Amino acid sequence: MSAPLNSSPTDETPAGVPRPREKSLGLPPASLETDIDGDITGDLKEAYWSVYDGAAASATVGQILGRLPRIVRQVGRLAWATDRWATVRLVVMQLASAAMLAFGLVATVGVVQHVVAAGPTPDRIRAAAPQLVVVVVVLSIRALLEYGVSVAQARLTPKIRTALEREFLELTAHVRLEVVDNADWHDEAYRARDRGLFYARQIVGQIITLASSLLGLVGTAGVITVLHPLLIALLPLSVLPVGAAAVSAARARFHSFKRWNALQRRVNVFSWLLLDRDSAAELRSDTAQHALLAEHHRLSEHIADEDTRLGLSSARLSLIGQAVGGIGTGITYVALCAMLINEWLPLAAGAGAVLAIQSSRSSMTQAVQVAHLVYEHAMWVDDLLRFQDKCRKLLPRRTGLTAPAAVKEIQLRDVSYTYPGSETSALDGVSMTLRAGTTVAFVGLNGSGKSTASRLIAGLHDPSKGVILWDGVDVMDMDSESVQSQVATVLQDPVHFPFPALANLTVSRGTLTEAIPERALAAARASGAEAVIASLPSTWRAVLSKRFRDGQELSGGQWAKIAVGRGLYKEAPVLLLDEPTASMDPKAEHAVYQAVLRGEHRADRITVLISHRLASVVDCHMIYVFDQGRIIESGTHHELMKLGGEYASMFALQAAGYLASAPETEVR
Numbered sequence: 001m002s003a004p005l006n007s008s009p010t011d012e013t014p015a016g017v018p019r020p021r022e023k024s025l026g027l028p029p030a031s032l033e034t035d036i037d038g039d040i041t042g043d044l045k046e047a048y049w050s051v052y053d054g055a056a057a058s059a060t061v062g063q064i065l066g067r068l069p070r071i072v073r074q075v076g077r078l079a080w081a082t083d084r085w086a087t088v089r090l091v092v093m094q095l096a097s098a099a100m101l102a103f104g105l106v107a108t109v110g111v112v113q114h115v116v117a118a119g120p121t122p123d124r125i126r127a128a129a130p131q132l133v134v135v136v137v138v139l140s141i142r143a144l145l146e147y148g149v150s151v152a153q154a155r156l157t158p159k160i161r162t163a164l165e166r167e168f169l170e171l172t173a174h175v176r177l178e179v180v181d182n183a184d185w186h187d188e189a190y191r192a193r194d195r196g197l198f199y200a201r202q203i204v205g206q207i208i209t210l211a212s213s214l215l216g217l218v219g220t221a222g223v224i225t226v227l228h229p230l231l232i233a234l235l236p237l238s239v240l241p242v243g244a245a246a247v248s249a250a251r252a253r254f255h256s257f258k259r260w261n262a263l264q265r266r267v268n269v270f271s272w273l274l275l276d277r278d279s280a281a282e283l284r285s286d287t288a289q290h291a292l293l294a295e296h297h298r299l300s301e302h303i304a305d306e307d308t309r310l311g312l313s314s315a316r317l318s319l320i321g322q323a324v325g326g327i328g329t330g331i332t333y334v335a336l337c338a339m340l341i342n343e344w345l346p347l348a349a350g351a352g353a354v355l356a357i358q359s360s361r362s363s364m365t366q367a368v369q370v371a372h373l374v375y376e377h378a379m380w381v382d383d384l385l386r387f388q389d390k391c392r393k394l395l396p397r398r399t400g401l402t403a404p405a406a407v408k409e410i411q412l413r414d415v416s417y418t419y420p421g422s423e424t425s426a427l428d429g430v431s432m433t434l435r436a437g438t439t440v441a442f443v444g445l446n447g448s449g450k451s452t453a454s455r456l457i458a459g460l461h462d463p464s465k466g467v468i469l470w471d472g473v474d475v476m477d478m479d480s481e482s483v484q485s486q487v488a489t490v491l492q493d494p495v496h497f498p499f500p501a502l503a504n505l506t507v508s509r510g511t512l513t514e515a516i517p518e519r520a521l522a523a524a525r526a527s528g529a530e531a532v533i534a535s536l537p538s539t540w541r542a543v544l545s546k547r548f549r550d551g552q553e554l555s556g557g558q559w560a561k562i563a564v565g566r567g568l569y570k571e572a573p574v575l576l577l578d579e580p581t582a583s584m585d586p587k588a589e590h591a592v593y594q595a596v597l598r599g600e601h602r603a604d605r606i607t608v609l610i611s612h613r614l615a616s617v618v619d620c621h622m623i624y625v626f627d628q629g630r631i632i633e634s635g636t637h638h639e640l641m642k643l644g645g646e647y648a649s650m651f652a653l654q655a656a657g658y659l660a661s662a663p664e665t666e667v668r
């Protein structure tokens with residue numbers, strides 16, 4: 001978070017100045033371990049995003065069939081919640097379309113019946129004509145219904161995705177801060193975003209295709225039974241071999257895809273590093289491109305091999321599938337001929353059976369392929385929905401009581417805080433009183449608890465022990481978000497919003513487009529951002545990112561000024577500055593302190609300043625010295641200097657560094 005308080009603690013560090021705790025480090029290995037591909041990114045293989053890859057490859061047909069109703073119910077619920085009318089239309093038209101397919105088949109058999117009946121050809125054709133018209137009408141209605149299904153799908157799918165995405169971002173952007181710190185939660189969030197949301201968009205269409213092929217299968221089975229009950233025995237003979245071939249082809253594809261995907265993710269790491277603007281300068285100055293390109297080439301070759309393997313195995317499986325399917329068809333037709341020869345079946349029914357069997361074979365192949373996709377993709381959608389449920393339980397406190405718009409006094413009473421998963425307290429029994437119109441400084445070594453204290457004051461974490469009172473009211477009784485909205489926090493590494501300069505300020509008031517111009521100018525003036533913005537080609541409108549056309553690049557110090565401006569623009573009753581000036585030049589830093597801390601701070605504002613440059617805290621009304629989560633000294637600069645404790649030692653150390661080499665120059 002910050003530069004060390006002391007330049008570098010050496011043996012010459014004066015007595016009394018605490019030293020940071022240090023750990024010794026052994027020699028590194030002479031070479032890094034690699035995986036079977038000889039690649040250092042091997043660990044990424046089983047990373048968060050690949051957990052369900054290839055699940056369909058190892059699931060049994062029973063498992064897939066067993067899960068389908070649940071998946072359909074789940075997606076149905078999503079669709080219902082998103083657009084009931086489109087969902088009803090979709091289901092009704094889908095069923096009607098399947099019914100039309102069956103009617104079409106029956107009508108076609110009717111045509112065949114007339115065509116193969118006894119009598120002169122013109123009479124037979126004339127007799128078949130009405131049925132032929134029925135076939136045309138039925139097929140036209142089916143085409144219209146399919147169009148209707150596509151229209152309903154086109155309306156429903158983007159709505160489902162948008163609703164899921166909005167919900168996902170609403171939840172993830174609001175969960176408590178310590179949740180975001182949790183690496184597992186992060187993995188789950190990225191997995192839900194990259195995979196869950198992606199597949200949620202596809203799954204509606206896939207379920208529709210699955211439903212259409214299954215209904216087609218049921219329809220043709222019904223037609224075959226109507227033609228002759230004995231024919232139903234021929235159906236499995238024909239479709240099961242095709243189905244079995246399709247199952248093994250689908251599994252092989254998913255197996256291969258899992259490996260291909262793992263390799264692709266790894267190769268992406270290298271393409272991203274090679275292309276990214278942030279790494280460009282360092283890559284060139286370190287001539288690190290060669291090492292990265294070598295890894296990229298090696299992984300790309302593995303991907304090419306995997307592609308070839310997948311293509312060859314698909315071709316092989318397709319050949320086997322066709323051979324097995326051909327044998328099944330052969331057996332079916334032999335059985336059909338036997339039935340016709342024995343006159344168990346009229347010729348027209350036999351011809352109809354051939355049509356029905358052809359149609360059911362293609363329905364079966366499609367059903368098997370799509371069922372695998374739905375099974376695997378549903379896992380990701382399931383994962384997304386589970387993650388959203390989890391996030392709902394991790395939202396900040398809502399009590400119905402909001403924080404006061406103006407606060408006179410914030411009291412911390414014996415406050416402790418331990419980060420989740422940590423064994424030691426980051427804050428340990430801290431008490432202090434912050435009053436409106438005063439500026440308070442937190443100083444101390446790295447890791448001593450200064451930022452943690454400011455985060456608790458900002459309502460970003462809840463105390464593990466003790467209470468924080470705002471004008472006598474426990475913050476735990478207030479809505480967390482309302483507390484956060486009354487605090488402006490400026491950090492040393494602020495977010496570089498790639499927006500226009502003005503939006504970079506107004507975002508702290510929850511808008512990117514609406515500004516109060518006088519307030520924006522005053523904030524920019526006080527923070528030193530005025531000169532920065534004035535020097536940009538389109539001043540307030542200049543986009544602060546080189547990633548966009550005509551975007552502008554700012555230096556670290558310039559960004560710091562923008563961030564301070566953002567904090568001031570919020571005009572919150574509490575202003576927390578967590579080392580915001582560390583990257584500013586001395587003049588800019590001086591100006592910020594003049595404006596924010598010394599002269600122009602508002603009488604109704606509580607300002608907390610965290611700084612390692614002790615010269616900047618001299619004028620603060622109160623200085624708290626932190627060490628290992630506790631306050632070890634407090635008072636004004638003069639009181640602390642008089643005390644001769646750690647603050648005095650640290651101050652003397654910094655001052656000595658300047659005095660030893662400073663020429664006699666007047667500070668302007």
Ligand SMILES: Nc1ncnc2c1ncn2[C@@H]1O[C@H](COP(=O)(O)OP(=O)(O)OP(=O)(O)O)[C@@H](O)[C@H]1O
Binds near residue numbers: 001
């Ligand atoms: N998000 C976190 N999760 C777990 N531990 C944390 C987290 N942030 C800080 N800590 C730990 O809490 C302790 C106090 O950290 P904190 O950031 O409050 O110190 P600081 O005084 O602000 O340090 P610095 O001067 O380096 O900014 C440290 O031991 C740190 O490792």
